[in-house]
Amino acid sequence: MHERLSFYIQRNSPIHRLNPLTKLTLVFALVLISFFSPWYWTSLCLILLVVFPLTVIGQVGREFFAAALRLLVPVTGFIFIMQSLFLPGGETLLFRFWFLRVSLESVARAFLISTRIFGMVSSFILLLLTTHPSELMTDLTRRGLPGTVAYVIISTLQILPQMQAKAQTIIAAQRSRGLEVEGSLIRRVRALVPLVGPLVFGSLVEVEERAIAIEARAFSATLPKTSYREITDTSFDRTARWLMVGLVVLSLVVRILG
Amino acid sequence: MPIINLQHVTYRYPMTEQPALEDLSLQMDEGEFVAVIGPNGAGKSTLCYTIAGFIPYFFKGELEGTVEVAGVESRQASLEQRVRSVGLVFQNPFNQISGAKYTVFEEIAFGLENLGVNREEMPARVERAMALTGITDLAERSPYALSGGQQQRVALASILVMEPRVLVLDEPTSQLDPVGTREVFEVIRNLAQRGMTVLMVEHKLEWVAAFADRVIALENGRILAEGAPAEVLTDERLLEHHFGFSRYTLAAREARKEALWPPSRRLPVTLEEAEAGFREGLGWS
Numbered sequence: 001m002h003e004r005l006s007f008y009i010q011r012n013s014p015i016h017r018l019n020p021l022t023k024l025t026l027v028f029a030l031v032l033i034s035f036f037s038p039w040y041w042t043s044l045c046l047i048l049l050v051v052f053p054l055t056v057i058g059q060v061g062r063e064f065f066a067a068a069l070r071l072l073v074p075v076t077g078f079i080f081i082m083q084s085l086f087l088p089g090g091e092t093l094l095f096r097f098w099f100l101r102v103s104l105e106s107v108a109r110a111f112l113i114s115t116r117i118f119g120m121v122s123s124f125i126l127l128l129l130t131t132h133p134s135e136l137m138t139d140l141t142r143r144g145l146p147g148t149v150a151y152v153i154i155s156t157l158q159i160l161p162q163m164q165a166k167a168q169t170i171i172a173a174q175r176s177r178g179l180e181v182e183g184s185l186i187r188r189v190r191a192l193v194p195l196v197g198p199l200v201f202g203s204l205v206e207v208e209e210r211a212i213a214i215e216a217r218a219f220s221a222t223l224p225k226t227s228y229r230e231i232t233d234t235s236f237d238r239t240a241r242w243l244m245v246g247l248v249v250l251s252l253v254v255r256i257l258g
Numbered sequence: 259m260p261i262i263n264l265q266h267v268t269y270r271y272p273m274t275e276q277p278a279l280e281d282l283s284l285q286m287d288e289g290e291f292v293a294v295i296g297p298n299g300a301g302k303s304t305l306c307y308t309i310a311g312f313i314p315y316f317f318k319g320e321l322e323g324t325v326e327v328a329g330v331e332s333r334q335a336s337l338e339q340r341v342r343s344v345g346l347v348f349q350n351p352f353n354q355i356s357g358a359k360y361t362v363f364e365e366i367a368f369g370l371e372n373l374g375v376n377r378e379e380m381p382a383r384v385e386r387a388m389a390l391t392g393i394t395d396l397a398e399r400s401p402y403a404l405s406g407g408q409q410q411r412v413a414l415a416s417i418l419v420m421e422p423r424v425l426v427l428d429e430p431t432s433q434l435d436p437v438g439t440r441e442v443f444e445v446i447r448n449l450a451q452r453g454m455t456v457l458m459v460e461h462k463l464e465w466v467a468a469f470a471d472r473v474i475a476l477e478n479g480r481i482l483a484e485g486a487p488a489e490v491l492t493d494e495r496l497l498e499h500h501f502g503f504s505r506y507t508l509a510a511r512e513a514r515k516e517a518l519w520p521p522s523r524r525l526p527v528t529l530e531e532a533e534a535g536f537r538e539g540l541g542w543s
Contacts, residue, residue, distance in 0.1 A: 006360075134360055155357030158402065162352075209353040212312060217356065217369035217416060218341040228367040228380050 006157060007067075007128040015058030015126075019237040020136040021143065023127050029244035030123045034116050036251040038258055040108060043115035051122050060129040067125050076114040083110030133157055139231045147225060151214075163203065170198050259329065260285035261424060261455055262309060267323035269304060269313055269479075278304040280479040281323075286424070289453045293466040293487070296476035297500055302459040305476065306348070306428040308332075309457065311340035328423055338373060345422030349429045351409035354416070355401045362404075362412055363388075363397040369420045387419035391445050407438025411445055418449075425449065427458040463491055463504035467527035475501060492525040506532035513539065 010016075015023070030050065034043040055064040087110060090103025137150040174194050175181055181191040264284040270277045278301045286292055296302050307313045311332040314321045325332040328343045335343070348354065359365040366384045375383070388394045391411040396404065401412055410430060417425070427446070431439040443465050450456060450469050460466050466473060466487060473490040475483040477499055483490045490496070492507055503511070506526050513519040518539045526532040536542075 132360070134358070134364070151358050158357045158360075162402065206350075206353050209348070209350060210357070212307075212316065212346075212348070213354040213413075214356050214358075214368075215312070215316065215337070216310065216341065216346040217420070218337055218372040221338045221341070221372050221374075222336075223338060223372075223374040226371050226374050226377055228364055228371060228377055230377065 006133055007063075007125070008132050009060050009063050009129050010132075011059040011130075013057060013059045013130070015054055015060075015130045017232070018130075018240075019231065019233045020131050020139040021233075022237040022240050023131055024136070025241045025244050027123045027127050029248050031120045032248045033251045034119050036248070036255040038255060040112055043112070043119040047115065047119050047122060051119065051126055055126055055129070058126070058130045060126075063129055064122070064125060067129075068122060072118055072121055072125075076118045079117060080110045080114040083113055135229060135231060138227050138229050139233075141225075142227065142231070147219075151219070163199070166202070167195060167199055170195050261288045261328055262286040262457070263324065263326040264308070265324040265326075267308065267321070267325060269308060269321045270319050271304075271317060272319045274319075278479050279308065282479065282481060284474070284481070286455065286457065288423075288455050291450050291456045291458070291469055291471045293470035293473045294457065294459045294476055295461065295463070295466065295473060295491075295501060296459075296482075299478075300476040301479040302476055303348075303428050304479070306346060306426045306457070306459060309424070310344045310346040310426050311335060312346070315340075341369070341373070341420060341422065343422060344424045344426055345417035345420060346426045347410075347414050347417055347428070347430055349432045351406050351413055351433065354413035355409060356416075360400060361398050362393065362401050365401045365412060366416045366419050369416055373420060383419050383421075384415075387415040390418055390448065391415040392441070405438060406434045407441040410434060410438065410442050414442070414445060424455045424457065427456065427460075429459050429461065432461065463502075464506070464528050467491055467504070475499075477501075488524055488527060488531075491527045504528075510535055 030046055034046055037043075052061075055061045084102055084107045085100050087106035090101075090105030092104035094102045094104055094107065096102070133154055137145075137154045141147055141150045171179075171181060171191075174191075179191055179194060180187060182188070262285065264282060267279050267282045268277050269279045282301075282305070284305075294302050294305060304313065307317065308321070308325055309327065309332075311325075311327070313319065314333070315337075321333070327335070327340070330339060330343070332340060356365060356368050359368055363384055366387055367380050370380050370383060385394070388397060391414050393408060393411050393415060396408060396412070401409065404412065414430070430446070431442050434442060439462070446456070446458070447469060456469075458466075458469070470487050472485065473483075473487045474481055475490055475493070475496060482499060483493050483495060491504065497503060503525075504527050506529055510519050510525050510532055513536070514521075514525070519525075519535055520538045523535045523538070526535050
């Protein structure tokens with residue numbers, strides 16, 4: 001069973017020491033720039049020249065490439081092939097096979113779309129690998145994100161694996177009483193029905209108890225909250241964030257004018 | 259002045275006719291250990307929630323009578339005031355873990371963060387709470403990767419760290435295995451010896467007898483019997499009302515029918531009392 005739903009890898013790297021908001025800004029900057037830029041190679045360049053080096057500096061290169069190979073390469077590869085084959089139009093015909101018609105333009109479009117998706121997801125993976133979820137939330141709360149929102153996000157991350165484990169227990173219990181969970185698709189779907197009741201109603205009861213438990217620890221007190229975790233925000237962080245905002249604006253301007 | 263003062267308290271949950279507590283009056287002095295026993299639906303948890311201020315603040319419904327904790331009427335108290343005067347720990351250890359923190363240390367500090375305590379003050383207070391509950395070596399573990407007994411002690415530490423004046427424990431061991439139960443009771447014994455004011459709902463009568471200064475037997479939202487543990491826990495009315503006796507009390511009660519229990523002795527509640535009585539009754543020294 002997973003202890004928690006988190007990709008975070010603890011390392012002592014310069015990337016880990018960055019302020020969480022700086023890394024979040026970086027992710028959004030990368031995504032926006034690659035979408036604004038009209039140039040076909042922007043996303044690939046950002047991946048190769050920014051995201052990859054940062055994962056190495058962050059000492060999470062191996063974990064990053066493992067995740068990229070397992071998740072990203074198959075998905076973006078599939079998108080690339082499908083888009084190349086089925087995007088309509090295009091002047092320069094590359095080849096024709098049966099009813100499929102592949103043009104240079106459709107391949108270029110497919111390349112653009114799949115590298116954008118690759119870049120977007122891989123920069124999020126970089127953020128998740130190097131940023132502790134509770135650090136991100138603490139920092140955002142300090143900057144004005146409502147405490148309740150932060151609590152919902154972070155507790156969901158922790159409680160989901162527990163719910164998954166409970167679902168497994170309920171399935172095992174139902175199976176031991178003869179419920180069939182294998183076989184045809186319809187049979188599998190039908191097997192889910194007796195799972196829903198105990199899981200949903202059980203969780204509702206738990207929600208009330210958990211609400212009482214956090215209220216017993218003054219969760220909705222109106223006092224200004226403090227935080228045990230101290231999160232550094234250096235002048236380097238602030239400069240980097242403004243620089244990235246500047247680059248995004250610049251790429252937008254180029255897009256509009258160009 | 260009593261630290262807890264309930265006068266003629268009647269409470270109904272929303273959309274119910276039958277009161278969960280009915281004309282209940284109870285006082286507790288500082289440093290006192292009161293145990294509450296009673297069958298399911300007797301109003302034990304309701305009593306805990308009332309003292310901790312969750313009734314009517316969280317559960318709504320209608321509350322009549324006076325509920326005063328540390329001299330403050332609970333309906334007038336703010337959440338901070340209520341949390342600082344009464345700490346509440348209940349059955350399910352898993353549901354008391356906030357889910358917001360990744361280490362035991364930070365889990366315990368959660369309440370202090372909500373109360374706006376300076377972060378410089380936190381380490382010493384968290385260390386103290388961990389020492390009191392014997393979980394110092396778990397500080398860096400995930401609160402989810404612990405046994406039930408450990409989790410319940412984390413829950414206890416998370417409340418103690420806020421230094422409430424009264425501790426309310428609602429069946430703190432009912433979901434634990436024997437090892438976890440013993441771990442938690444050792445902590446509670448330690449707290450009782452330090453003079454903590456405790457109200458504990460508990461079914462394990464041997465432990466109740468070992469800790470409590472006073473026992474309250476609750477039934478249908480009313481107090482059925484109240485007094486010293488040895489008196490209340492051997493009161494025949496408890497059997498008539500299906501509360502049950504501890505196995506030592508039951509054994510001695512059977513023995514008394516066969517004249518094997520010394521007639522001068524009261525029925526025992528704990529193992530030690532039973533042993534002494536049987537030795538005397540059987541003529542062993």
